[in-house]
Amino acid sequence: MASTRQAGSGERRYGGRTAAERRAQRREQLLDAGLALFGTDGYAATTIEGLCARAGLNPRYFYEQFAGREQLLGAVYERHVEQVLAVVRRAIDGAGDDRAARLRAGLLAFVGATLDDERGARVNYFEMIGVSRELDALRRRVLGDYAELIASQSAGALGADLDTRMAAVALVGATDGLIIDWLSGDRERPRETIVDTLLTIFGPVVG
């Protein structure tokens, strides 16, 4: 009764942070650990104990945030995708009105952001595949986002007799193919050649 304390128990501070802030902090630590281990050792070889050790956290806090390894992988993937997509959108927006210039800027930004984060790229293109139906569905949703982005940028320039989404899916596939080839091949090849090849393929389709 005495002195009406600060609204229940959730407001107590620790290390200068509120409970929600601490939770968010631990979540970020786990996401970083996930990116580091999934992106180097791979998903199959990564254990929850290894993740906790890397994050400097007790296994207890892992289960506070995620139901299992798989859920963490999905969260790592989502964060990575959001980062790359943000970079790409910013590049397109800052590239003026010429459609060809916007296309080139967007592709260059995508290739750059992807290849600059090899661990994220490995998660995206290798570790996320075939793990579970949920993760495959998540990946497919992201594919839809990219397809929409391409369709919105080509603004009806796609051949009228062509299914817009399918064409966009194929273009994303071409991009992914080159990225994967670069990741698992000789990485000396300058990334401009990737962009040039993509422009040759995108060009006739997006007009």
Add this chain to the structure above:
Amino acid sequence: MASTRQAGSGERRYGGRTAAERRAQRREQLLDAGLALFGTDGYAATTIEGLCARAGLNPRYFYEQFAGREQLLGAVYERHVEQVLAVVRRAIDGAGDDRAARLRAGLLAFVGATLDDERGARVNYFEMIGVSRELDALRRRVLGDYAELIASQSAGALGADLDTRMAAVALVGATDGLIIDWLSGDRERPRETIVDTLLTIFGPVVG
């Protein structure tokens, strides 16, 4: 020395088959079991015991043929790829001299052979990814085969200022993208639309 028996011990027959034949038979049984389980339950959810039960074989015979699950997966993949590639090559060879006709026939054959074998397709596009460096390398070798096939069929028609292999890799990527989308999306879409979309993308590149 009496009666010079039939060259050593390896020639004894069992069930009308020689030792080598029996080995080959068991190998096929394991490959079939691998295709069935990897292609439906997935690689991660498939155990060696399950494979042996499906094949009707003792675990002992598994280790006679393969060092582990991963090696079996690779063998299943290789068999599947060879089958599809054979179908594609036959279709191209039987499509006359017109380059456009050969292209269409090859793509149609590839899409058909792939989508007709959903378990093989799942192995190819989902289960083979990110398992190990060896399997990723194997997959990359197959990608090289397809790239060569495309390059040989376009016969220098690829833009001279364009890296031939990279262009082919991108085209394979586009194909894979549409296949994966079909596999994990609504499968009602007629497969001709996939071929049409691919023709639109291949056309300007292979001439």
Add this chain to the structure above:
DNA sequence: GTGATCTGGCAAGCGCGGTTGCCAGTATCT
């Protein structure tokens, strides 16, 4: 028929990682 070879089933040892509980140490609130 007799002995050698092959087959298939059973099962147990083994290691590994997921998951949970406990406890001492530490920071915060009253």
Add this chain to the structure above:
DNA sequence: AGATACTGGCAACCGCGCTTGCCAGATCAC
């Protein structure tokens, strides 16, 4: 200062699947 809440480490239980060995039954060579 005393009570309370949070943290991190330790460890142990548990289930699962890999791997190997053994044995009874079946099949073939002589």
